[in-house]
Each structure stands twice: as C-alpha cells, then as structure tokens.
Amino acid sequence: MRYLERSRIMRNVGLIFIREFQAYFSTPLAYIFIVIFLMLAGLLTFFMGSYLERDQADLVPFFEFHPWLYLFLVPALSMRLWAEERKQGTIELFLTLPITMGHAVVGKFLAAWTFSITALCLTFPFWITVNYLGKPDNGVIFASYLGSALMAGSYLAIGSMLSATTKNQIIAFVLTTAVCFLFTLAGSSVVLDFFSAWAPSEFVQAVGNFGFLPHFQSIQRGVIDLRDLFFFASIIVISLTANALIIDWRKAT
Amino acid sequence: MTEALKIDRLTKQFGLKTAVDNVSFIAKKGEVLGFLGPNGAGKSTTMKMVVGFLSPTSGTASVCGHDIIRNPLEVKRTVGYLPEGAPAYPDMTPYGFLKFIASIRGFRGSEKTDRVEHVINITRIEDVARQPIETLSKGYKRRVGLAQSLIHDPAVLILDEPTDGLDPNQKQVVRELIKSMASEKCIVISTHILEEVDAVCTRAMIIASGKVVADGSPEELKSQSGAGDLDEVFRKVTNNA
Numbered sequence: 001m002r003y004l005e006r007s008r009i010m011r012n013v014g015l016i017f018i019r020e021f022q023a024y025f026s027t028p029l030a031y032i033f034i035v036i037f038l039m040l041a042g043l044l045t046f047f048m049g050s051y052l053e054r055d056q057a058d059l060v061p062f063f064e065f066h067p068w069l070y071l072f073l074v075p076a077l078s079m080r081l082w083a084e085e086r087k088q089g090t091i092e093l094f095l096t097l098p099i100t101m102g103h104a105v106v107g108k109f110l111a112a113w114t115f116s117i118t119a120l121c122l123t124f125p126f127w128i129t130v131n132y133l134g135k136p137d138n139g140v141i142f143a144s145y146l147g148s149a150l151m152a153g154s155y156l157a158i159g160s161m162l163s164a165t166t167k168n169q170i171i172a173f174v175l176t177t178a179v180c181f182l183f184t185l186a187g188s189s190v191v192l193d194f195f196s197a198w199a200p201s202e203f204v205q206a207v208g209n210f211g212f213l214p215h216f217q218s219i220q221r222g223v224i225d226l227r228d229l230f231f232f233a234s235i236i237v238i239s240l241t242a243n244a245l246i247i248d249w250r251k252a253t
Numbered sequence: 254m255t256e257a258l259k260i261d262r263l264t265k266q267f268g269l270k271t272a273v274d275n276v277s278f279i280a281k282k283g284e285v286l287g288f289l290g291p292n293g294a295g296k297s298t299t300m301k302m303v304v305g306f307l308s309p310t311s312g313t314a315s316v317c318g319h320d321i322i323r324n325p326l327e328v329k330r331t332v333g334y335l336p337e338g339a340p341a342y343p344d345m346t347p348y349g350f351l352k353f354i355a356s357i358r359g360f361r362g363s364e365k366t367d368r369v370e371h372v373i374n375i376t377r378i379e380d381v382a383r384q385p386i387e388t389l390s391k392g393y394k395r396r397v398g399l400a401q402s403l404i405h406d407p408a409v410l411i412l413d414e415p416t417d418g419l420d421p422n423q424k425q426v427v428r429e430l431i432k433s434m435a436s437e438k439c440i441v442i443s444t445h446i447l448e449e450v451d452a453v454c455t456r457a458m459i460i461a462s463g464k465v466v467a468d469g470s471p472e473e474l475k476s477q478s479g480a481g482d483l484d485e486v487f488r489k490v491t492n493n494a
Contacts (some may be wrong), residue, residue, distance in 0.1 A: 026344035096487035
C-alpha cells in the first residue's frame with residue numbers, strides 16, 4: 001500500500017514534469033533562453049572577466065557572473081509557471097485532476113530547474129577549453145557547477161512562488177527580479193554597510209546570512225560545505241511551501 | 254446504494270458576500286440536473302466546491318459516498334468536470350492533451366490509447382485531434398474540454414455551461430452527447446439558457462443569490478406559471494430573491 005502510494009506520487013510528479021518541460025519547447029522561449037544564456041555567459045567571461053588575459057587555468061571569471069546572469073534570465077523561466085495557468089483558467093482543470101498540490105508545485109518546479117540545468121550544462125565548451133589550455137582543478141569546477149545549479153534552483157523557487165501571486169507574467173517577472181536582487185546582494189558590503197551604520201550587529205549578520213553571494217562564493221572555492229547546501233535547499237523548500245499556500249489562497253481570484 | 258451526489262448545507266463566503274448560501278440537494282444516477290440562475294447566482298461556485306477546486310466555508314458534499322473535505326483525491330478520481338470556458342493548454346494538441354489527462358488519471362499502454370480514441374470519437378474531434386488547441390474554434394475547444402471530462406467514464410459528470418457561446422449545430426452535438434450518456438451517469442449542467450432545460454434535463458433547479466428557489470421536473474416548474482412558460486417562472490423566482 002505504502003509502495004503503491006509512493007509510486008503514484010512519483011508518477012504524477014513525473015507526468016507534470018514532462019508536460020511542463022515540453023511546454024518550454026513549444027514556444028521559442030527555450031531556444032531564445034539557451035542562446036542568450038550561452039552568448040552572455042561567453043561575452044561576460046571573455047570581455048568583462050578577462051578570461052584569457054588572466055592567464056590562469058580556472059573558470060572563476062565564468063562563474064562569477066552567474067548570479068547576475070540568473071537575476072534577469074531565471075525570472076523569464078519561472079514567470080509563466082503559475083501566472084499563465086491562472087490567466088488561461090487551466091488552473092481550474094489542473095487542480096481538479098486527481099493530484100495533490102505538492103505534486104503540482106514540485107512537478108512544475110523540477111521542470112523549470114531541469115531546463116535551467118540543461119542550459120548550464122551546455123556551457124561545457126568552457127570546461128573543455130580550460131582543460132585544453134592548462135591544468136585546472138576539476139574538483140573546484142565541479143563544485144562551482146553544483147553551486148551554480150543550486151543558486152538557479154533558489155531563484156526559480158522564489159520565481160515560482162511569486163508567479164502564483166498574479167495572472168500577469170510581466171508582473172511576476174519584475175517581482176522576481178526585484179526579490180532575487182535583494183537576496184543576491186544581501187550579503188554584499190553595499191547592503192551590509194547600509195545596515196551596520198545603525199542596526200545591531202546581530203541583525204546585520206542575519207541579513208548577511210541570507211545573501212546568495214557568500215554561499216555561492218564559498219562553494220565556488222571548491223569547499224562543499226553542508227551549511228551552504230542546506231542554505232540553498234531551505235530557500236527552495238520554504239519558497240515552494242509558500243508557493244503551495246499562495247495558490248490555495250489566490251486560485252479563486 | 255449511496256447517492257451519486259449529495260450536497261449538504263454547502264455555504265461559501267467571499268469576504269462579506271455569501272456566494273452560496275446553505276444549499277442542500279441530492280442527485281441520483283440517471284438524472285440530468287439543470288442548474289439554472291442569473292449570472293453570479295452561485296452556480297459555478299457550487300460546482301467548484303463539489304469538484305474540490307474551492308473549499309466550502311461550511312457544509313459539505315459527497316460524490317458516490319466520498320466526502321469532498323475528508324477525501325478530496327477520491328472525489329477528483331470519481332467526477333468528470335468541465336470548467337467554465339473549457340480551459341485547455343493552448344500549446345498542446347487535443348490528442349496530446351487527452352493523453353496527458355488519461356495518464357494523470359492512471360491509465361497506461363493500450364488502455365490509455367483506447368480511452369483517448371474513444372472520447373475523440375464520441376465528441377467528434379477526429380479532424381482536429383492533431384492540431385494545436387489554440388488554433389481551434391470555440392465549438393471544438395468545448396468538445397475537447399468535454400472529451401477530457403469523459404476520459405475515465407465518470408459516474409458523476411459536472412459541466413459548467415457546456416453549450417455557452419456555441420452555434421446551434423454545435424449545441425446540438427453537445428446535447429445529443431449528454432442525452433446519450435444520461436441513463437448511465439448523474440449529470441449536472443449549469444446554464445442560463447432556459448431552452449437547454451427542455452432539451453436535455455430531467456430535473457431543473459433555479460438558484461438565485463446563492464439559494465435554491467425552485468426545484469422540480471421541467472414540467473413541474475412550468476406549471477407554476479399560468480402560461481406554462483419557463484421564462485416567466487425564472488423571472489418570477491429570481492426577482493424576488
């Protein structure tokens with residue numbers, strides 16, 4: 001019985017996942033996203049990151065720009081997840097199928113995340129190039145890829161949650177960019193200096209802990225610290241839980 | 254035998270507004286219940302609660318003995334539902350869409366294909382089954398929605414304005430389909446088109462401001478008016494409420 005229930009969950013999440021993943025490719029969105037992501041990643045790495053001039057065999061300048069790249073590309077992936085469903089009215093059909101809210105939220109999120117990871121994996125020529133030019137620490141590169149994927153997942157979970165608040169995809173996009181911008185910068189000196197001038201140091205530290213950048217940078221150094229993994233995992237879990245609650249609350253409007 | 258559909262003091266409030274006010278009734282297999290009422294009377298809200306899209310403020314309902322609050326998944330497995338406007342994913346083809354619904358409803362392999370083909374046949378959408386839903390006419394879209402609601406051969410079928418906005422020929426197709434299934438199922442259709450009641454319903458219920466104001470066979474309702482005219486009864490009971 002328990003086994004049956006579990007296989008049913010896997011099946012439902014899997015079916016929703018496949019439908020959502022295919023939906024990305026039914027419009028030009030998927031192709032535009034991948035092309036722009038790869039082009040920008042390349043331009044930023046070579047021109048702003050001085051990839052070649054640095055004369056070092058690593059991918060630091062490549063990964064350094066990921067948070068900023070995700071900041072405005074990931075909301076384009078997440079904005080349609082629930083807003084479109086609400087606008088088309090299909091949410092009424094979708095949520096009266098014999099699935100639970102959990103299946104629905106997780107299936108959609110996994111589709112978006114898998115898509116962004118696919119785009120990330122397509123940057124493999126950078127990895128080949130750096131291995132051709134020198135002898136990089138591939139462990140560090142692997143950790144950076146992992147950190148980048150986790151960060152993309154966190155942005156997506158926040159985006160999915162905010163997509164549930166509106167019928168308008170543009171609003172979902174702008175909200176997600178704004179909220180993710182705050183999360184990205186929370187640990188940086190710009191924000192921390194602003195608070196440290198007047199707020200108690202515990203508060204400043206708490207704000208700083210919510211920043212994506214320090215966690216990403218520590219993974220990027222090749223140290224896979226459980227605390228950093230836990231941080232991104234909790235952002236994802238909390239956002240998706242809120243996502244389910246928001247849909248329940250807003251679906252009828 | 255348990256009733257196909259039992260509504261028990263169902264109430265829904267949106268803020269201060271009571272959309273559905275203490276509605277109770279029972280519907281059996283073989284009945285085609287026409288849910289009539291002016292726009293905003295609470296027809297759709299009642300249906301949305303029965304199929305588990307909205308949760309009631311108070312009261313409950315059960316579908317084939319499954320309570321909508323205690324056992325929502327079992328209710329969703331049992332009913333077929335056509336939401337208002339027949340929403341469907343515009344980027345999918347009817348064939349792909351119906352296959353997705355069939356999979357979610359737990360069918361696999363040849364049974365899945367058979368069921369998809371069966372509902373495509375009975376709703377007569379073979380000609381458009383392989384083109385994106387966004388390119389279909391309103392009539393075809395409605396029939397795709399109907400096909401979706403029939404895929405698991407549900408004992409209880411809930412159709413929210415199944416013929417609204419269709420041309421006379423398309424209405425005819427949908428009504429014939431409803432009639433052909435009537436003896437096997439318990440069907441609830443909401444409409445504000447009174448001719449629909451004469452065309453397909455065995456029982457009519459008029460709802461206004463969230464309350465049931467008339468309930469009976471179409472003939473019984475007509476006899477309430479001197480002229481035997483359903484329109485007149487409708488105006489009389491909905492204006493007072």
